Amino acid sequence: MSYRIAEVADLVGVPATTLRYYEDIGLVDQPARGSNGYRSYDDADLARLRFITATKNLGIPLADVAELVQAYDVEDCSTVAHHVVEMVALRLAETQTRIGDLVALAAQLQTVSARLDAAPASGPCGDGCPCTTAAPEPLADRRTFVPLTRAPAVAVPDVPLIACSLDAGAVPDRISDWQALVARAVKREPIADGVALKFVASPELVVEVARLAAAEQDCCTFFTFTLTMTTGHVRLEVEAPGEAADVVAAMFGTAA
Structure with a gap:
C-alpha cells in the first residue's frame, strides 16, 4: 500500500516537516516519488518511521536513533530490542540523576525563600541582608520538606503528602546508592x-x-518497605500511594 506524506504524518503522529527533516539529515532515505512528483511511502517506510518516532519519544538523541535505525534495517528484532534497552537504561540513569538534582535544588530554593521571608520589613539592604547573600546558610535543622508530586489545591484528609525531608546535600548520594542497589536486582515483579x-x-x-x-522511610514516610529473606534470595517490596507511582518508577524501576 502506498501513502502520501500527509497520511504518513497522521499515522506516525509527527508533522510532515519532521518527516522532511529526517530525510534532510539522512535519518531515513528519501521515499520514492510517484509520476506526479509527490513522495510515496510504503508499509516498510511507515513501520520504520513508527520505530523512529517511538524511540525518539523515549528521549533518545537523534544520533543514537540513527544507530538504532541501522540495526533495525539489518538485524533481528531481539537484537534491536537489546540495543533499545541499553539506551533506555542510560536515559533512565540520567533521569534519576536529574530527579536527585532537582530535589536538591528545590530544597535550596525553599531555604532561600525562608530566609527572604525573614528579611526586615524596613531599612536599606546591606551586608548580612538575606537578599544580598549569594550562598545562604541552611535552615537550622537542615531538613526541608520538598513535595515530589503536584500537591492538590486543597488538602485532602487521610491522603499522605508525597514529599521528602532529606537534607538537600545528601540527595545525590542517596539516589546513587539506590541506583547501585537496584542494578543488582535479578528480577522485578x-x-x-x-x-x-x-x-x-x-x-x-x-x-x-x-x-x-x-x-528512605525516615525521610519519605509515604514509602512502605518489606524485606523477606529466603534460601539464596532477598526480596524487597516497595509500596507507595498511587500518587507516588512516578516516584517509585524513577527510583526503583518498573516491573518487566
Missing part, C-alpha cells in the same frame, strides 16, 4: 501498590538493603 525486587542473597546485600530502606 509488579505488586499491588509498587514493585518487588529480587536479589541473590549475601550478608553484605542484606545489610545494604535494610540500611537504605530504613533511611
Whole structure:
C-alpha cells in the first residue's frame, strides 16, 4: 500500500516537516516519488518511521536513533530490542540523576525563600541582608520538606503528602546508592501498590538493603518497605500511594 506524506504524518503522529527533516539529515532515505512528483511511502517506510518516532519519544538523541535505525534495517528484532534497552537504561540513569538534582535544588530554593521571608520589613539592604547573600546558610535543622508530586489545591484528609525531608546535600548520594542497589536486582515483579525486587542473597546485600530502606522511610514516610529473606534470595517490596507511582518508577524501576 502506498501513502502520501500527509497520511504518513497522521499515522506516525509527527508533522510532515519532521518527516522532511529526517530525510534532510539522512535519518531515513528519501521515499520514492510517484509520476506526479509527490513522495510515496510504503508499509516498510511507515513501520520504520513508527520505530523512529517511538524511540525518539523515549528521549533518545537523534544520533543514537540513527544507530538504532541501522540495526533495525539489518538485524533481528531481539537484537534491536537489546540495543533499545541499553539506551533506555542510560536515559533512565540520567533521569534519576536529574530527579536527585532537582530535589536538591528545590530544597535550596525553599531555604532561600525562608530566609527572604525573614528579611526586615524596613531599612536599606546591606551586608548580612538575606537578599544580598549569594550562598545562604541552611535552615537550622537542615531538613526541608520538598513535595515530589503536584500537591492538590486543597488538602485532602487521610491522603499522605508525597514529599521528602532529606537534607538537600545528601540527595545525590542517596539516589546513587539506590541506583547501585537496584542494578543488582535479578528480577522485578509488579505488586499491588509498587514493585518487588529480587536479589541473590549475601550478608553484605542484606545489610545494604535494610540500611537504605530504613533511611528512605525516615525521610519519605509515604514509602512502605518489606524485606523477606529466603534460601539464596532477598526480596524487597516497595509500596507507595498511587500518587507516588512516578516516584517509585524513577527510583526503583518498573516491573518487566
